[in-house]
Amino acid sequence: MIQFRLYFDKDAETQWLNHMSAQGWAMKRFFAGFYSFEKSGKGEYTYQVDFGDRMFKVSDAYREFMQDTGIEIVQTWGYWVILRRKASDGKFELYTDVDSSIRHYTKIRRMFEAVTIIELICMLVELYIGLVTGVEAGLACALILAAILITCVNQVRKLNNTIEQLQARMEGTEDMGTKKRCRNISGFMAAGLLINSCVLMLSESISRNIKISVQLAAIILMLVGLVQTCRRK
């Protein structure tokens, strides 16, 4: 069975993989958002997602260490490493103290920050191409990049929040009524940008009326997103 999912949040991804495993589907391969699953015993494996030090591969030391600990490296993708272990071998967790958890999430945050900056630069270049040279595809790309940018910024904010909570736990200042909710950019905003981008790319093959009405819908979606972003607290 193959399922398509786009995860930016490793904790949500881990949860989903374990949910699938509990139903008897063990994830075996991953390629660009496509997860392929094999039938297995219900809850046979526990999955965890790690963040490695190298792109698309792990060091020999890491591979050996995981093997010796009874952990199988299922897939590497970018810096991500998907691991699993037989549930019968006991509870499978990667980071069990606050120190190492903070270090782990800080590494992930650094990656998202770098990606955010790169996306921003690419978006500005596409925007320039789209607006100054009048190439509509450039504008369409800029809108897609803007949608990804919003997702990355949200991830950085979410990770900031996670790390802050961990630090509070270490300093013993949690549960003091200072629980901050992070303000996220609404998903409607990203959806609106994506729809607008699709309209721009298809603008030659669809009628003027459809184009205008879809674009109007996208603008409304973005406005809703804007209002939601401002009100969310």
Place this chain on the structure above:
Amino acid sequence: MTEKDNPLTEAVYYILLAVRKPNHGYGIIQEVERLTKGRVVLGAGTLYGAIQTLEKRKWIAIYSVDTQSRKKKEYIITDLGREVFEAERVRLEELLSNAELMEEIKK
């Protein structure tokens, strides 16, 4: 050894203890679990990160690797590691002996 080496984190303290004799990754996890009666179960990511750091600081060293028979890689504490551990023990003893002050007030 510098000031900031102490206090050791609980994980580092128990890892150093677990490699007082040659021990491999999974062996360290089991030993720490046994020593703490199941209270501390080191996660693979936590242990891997700690081993990398301790090796870099030369507090532990690789004891043996046998690639032929694919024997598990074993680690052992170094003299520097023992020094750090001893300094931590002295610090903890001070904490414990001062803890008796609490009892004095009760009397």
